[in-house]
Amino acid sequence: MNNVKKSFSIRDMENLSGIKAHTIRIWEKRYNLFTPERTSTNIRTYSLASLQKLLNVTLLYNNGYKISKIAKLEESKIPVLVREIVSNTSEKDHAINAFKLAMVNFDQTLFLNTYSSLLADRSFRDIFNEVLIPLLNELGLLWQTDTISPAHEHFISHLIKQKIHINTEKLQLMEPSKTDKVFALFLPENEIHEIGLLYLNYEITLRGYKSIYLGQTMPIENLVDLLKYYDNIHFVSYFTVSPTKDDISVYFEQFSNTITDSGNSKLWALGHQIRYISGEDLPDHIRTFNSIDQLLDAI
Numbered sequence: 001m002n003n004v005k006k007s008f009s010i011r012d013m014e015n016l017s018g019i020k021a022h023t024i025r026i027w028e029k030r031y032n033l034f035t036p037e038r039t040s041t042n043i044r045t046y047s048l049a050s051l052q053k054l055l056n057v058t059l060l061y062n063n064g065y066k067i068s069k070i071a072k073l074e075e076s077k078i079p080v081l082v083r084e085i086v087s088n089t090s091e092k093d094h095a096i097n098a099f100k101l102a103m104v105n106f107d108q109t110l111f112l113n114t115y116s117s118l119l120a121d122r123s124f125r126d127i128f129n130e131v132l133i134p135l136l137n138e139l140g141l142l143w144q145t146d147t148i149s150p151a152h153e154h155f156i157s158h159l160i161k162q163k164i165h166i167n168t169e170k171l172q173l174m175e176p177s178k179t180d181k182v183f184a185l186f187l188p189e190n191e192i193h194e195i196g197l198l199y200l201n202y203e204i205t206l207r208g209y210k211s212i213y214l215g216q217t218m219p220i221e222n223l224v225d226l227l228k229y230y231d232n233i234h235f236v237s238y239f240t241v242s243p244t245k246d247d248i249s250v251y252f253e254q255f256s257n258t259i260t261d262s263g264n265s266k267l268w269a270l271g272h273q274i275r276y277i278s279g280e281d282l283p284d285h286i287r288t289f290n291s292i293d294q295l296l297d298a299i
Contacts, residue, residue: 008046010036015147016051016100017058024054031071033057048105055097056082062093091118096135103139103148103156111159124167128199132160136195161198168202177208182230185211186218186237188251193240196271196292200236203296220251220258233265236295245276252277252286260285270295 014021027033034053036044046054056078060070073081082094095114102110118127139156142148183204185197194216204211212226226233235255243251255267260283270289279288289295 008048008051010044010046012147013046013051013054015142016104017054019054019058019061027057027067027071031067033067033071051104052101053078055101059093059097092131092134095131096138099131099135099156100138103152106152106155108159111156115163124163125203128164136160157195160195164195164198164202168198168205171202171205176205176210179210181209181232181234183209183211183234183236184214184223184226184230186214186223186235187216188237188239188242189217189219190242191238191240192216193238196240197236197238200238200292200295203292204236204299207296207299209299220255223259227259227263227265231264235259235265235267237267237269237271239269239271239273241273243273245273248273248277252282256283256286268295268298 008016010021010024013019013024017024019027024034028036034046034050036046036050039045053075057067057070059082060078061067070078095118098114099111101107102114115127118131122130135156139148139153185201185204187194187197198213201211201213214223223235239248252267259265260267266285266287268287268289270291274288274290277288282288287298289298
């Protein structure tokens with residue numbers, strides 16, 4: 001069965017392109033840019049080809065082309081012109097649109113080809129920070145507005161994780177060059193959002209440190225074994241949904257009682273849930289960070 005999404009509401013078109021539904025209707029009515037179908041209740045629906053066209057039109061529009069001029073172009077000329085104007089500054093938007101199309105259609109080949117084209121003149125770090133992070137931020141909004149399903153999010157997240165794993169493995173072939181501290185990366189119980197932590201694992205390894213990646217939903221008591229092997233462990237965790245704002249203080253207290261009170265180890269934490277606690281109220285062995293860059297600056 002072919003499960004590719006072929007029909008989009010005007011709200012989907014707005015969410016995926018960033019162009020307001022009202023503007024899309026104007027472009028449709030005044031310039032005949034799109035020809036939506038109508039349901040039995042007279043609701044507009046748009047084809048995959050219309051979505052592709054809208055994304056291309058959006059790129060041209062955002063690069064200074066007047067909509068009246070775009071509307072006069074032959075249909076076949078629009079993607080050609082898009083390819084011609086893609087430069088270092090606009091390529092990011094073009095790539096994000098291509099990644100979104102790959103996600104909507106579960107198209108692994110489009111994702112990989114788009115990634116490879118970026119890799120021709122960018123490092124993995126540049127691609128992740130300049131393209132994939134903005135993409136992930138957009139996907140969060142698309143998921144909240146029901147434009148994409150959990151299956152779409154899982155599909156694109158898996159491909160991004162795959163790229164992080166590949167680039168991390170290349171670094172892991174070399175022995176760590178710095179031995180003053182060891183990092184142990186984990187997610188707390190009931191936490192499965194690991195892209196941020198995986199990328200931190202890459203960056204810490206890149207800096208020459210030993211990084212032990214323990215992964216998702218790790219109970220605090222299971223971390224104790226690491227203390228038998230290493231001194232001065234910096235535990236690093238990412239709190240996206242867990243622990244909740246009501247439980248985070250209790251979590252830090254439990255961590256202190258189980259891990260940090262017995263040695264020189266520290267806990268560094270970041271993520272959405274950190275905003276619910278003040279770093280000034282924490283003991284010295286626990287630090288919170290507002291971003292990946294802020295944490296990396298502290299290493």
